Amino acid sequence: MKIKYTLIIALVAILLILVGCNNQSPTGEVILDMDTSVSVRLPIPVVEAGQTPFYVADDNRYYTDEGLDVQFNLGSSETNPVKMVASEADDFGVLGGPDTLLVARSKGQPLVAIAVIHRNSDFPVILTLKDSGLTELEDLENKKIGFFYGHISTDVLHSLLNKYDITHEEVDVGMDYSQLIAKKIDAEWAFRVTAGLNLPEQGIEINTISPADYGINTHGYTIFTTEEMIEKNPEIVKKFLRATIKGIAATLENPEEAIDILAEKDEKVNSDLEYKRLLMYNEVTSNSEEYPIGYMDYEMFKETYDRLVKEGVITEEFDVNDAFTSEFLEEIY
Numbered sequence: 001m002k003i004k005y006t007l008i009i010a011l012v013a014i015l016l017i018l019v020g021c022n023n024q025s026p027t028g029e030v031i032l033d034m035d036t037s038v039s040v041r042l043p044i045p046v047v048e049a050g051q052t053p054f055y056v057a058d059d060n061r062y063y064t065d066e067g068l069d070v071q072f073n074l075g076s077s078e079t080n081p082v083k084m085v086a087s088e089a090d091d092f093g094v095l096g097g098p099d100t101l102l103v104a105r106s107k108g109q110p111l112v113a114i115a116v117i118h119r120n121s122d123f124p125v126i127l128t129l130k131d132s133g134l135t136e137l138e139d140l141e142n143k144k145i146g147f148f149y150g151h152i153s154t155d156v157l158h159s160l161l162n163k164y165d166i167t168h169e170e171v172d173v174g175m176d177y178s179q180l181i182a183k184k185i186d187a188e189w190a191f192r193v194t195a196g197l198n199l200p201e202q203g204i205e206i207n208t209i210s211p212a213d214y215g216i217n218t219h220g221y222t223i224f225t226t227e228e229m230i231e232k233n234p235e236i237v238k239k240f241l242r243a244t245i246k247g248i249a250a251t252l253e254n255p256e257e258a259i260d261i262l263a264e265k266d267e268k269v270n271s272d273l274e275y276k277r278l279l280m281y282n283e284v285t286s287n288s289e290e291y292p293i294g295y296m297d298y299e300m301f302k303e304t305y306d307r308l309v310k311e312g313v314i315t316e317e318f319d320v321n322d323a324f325t326s327e328f329l330e331e332i333y
Helices: 002-021 049-059 081-086 098-106 152-163 195-201 227-232 234-253 255-263 271-283 298-310 327-332
Strands: 036-041 068-073 092-095 111-116 124-129 143-147 168-172 187-191 206-209 222-226
Touching (some): 036 081, 036 234, 049 234, 049 255, 068 234, 081 098, 081 222, 098 111, 111 227, 111 234, 124 152, 152 298, 187 195, 195 271, 222 234, 234 255, 234 271
Parallel strands (some): 036 092, 143 168, 143 187
Antiparallel strands (some): 111 222, 124 187, 124 206
């Protein structure tokens, strides 16, 4: 038995030496093959359909195949993606749109978008009750409208109302739709993929007034990192983005399986509702020869930037080209 154990130990030692010979630095130091740990800050504090592609990429081991060990962290008002990535608490972040990144950039944060998942998403909208008769933008003249001050939607909807000189009264309602339902206000902001879906699911019939119908385009989930990350770790950025793109593609190809993966992340997930939500996300996910997954360009960012400058949200102007880079998308494709 002693001889047997000695032989086993000797074989293990030889194996380690052989592995070490194939994994050495120029100085002869043995390099261990280990996954690189990265963390991602998601935009909201709950598990929701918009996050599905990231969890699909993780579940299908696309990140592992790239040598990455990825941790996903939910965002909140205190741990928002801009704050957490700018402070280097997280390596990558996801925002509801490029608007927030551009505002952060104007305040000196060295953040750079590396992909936009939803082009022309038209997520921020105005909702009214079905029986209100308020179906067009001009119907909101002198009406009371609920906003979520500080939210990405407010700047978009202010642009819409100001563009057409719609006089109105404002109320800060946050994410509470009880005043709209009780008819204490006439209209309220919403994301099409959240309240725009949730309210009808609760039996509340609504009208939707969309900025896109009035010439204001908005875009959805934006993946970003820091200038330093891009400069010092470009391979990690490319690997993360490549794996994420595979996750998006898999989600588009099989949304039913994707929702099953999402549901495993939180027992509170309503699979039927999140499946409907996912289909809404998928409808506006770039995925064509002209606009491949992750596509973004100067016009998308410049149009958003100009709107924010006009509304006075951005007061310190800068070169829009510095706010995004397509270099990794170009290398991947």
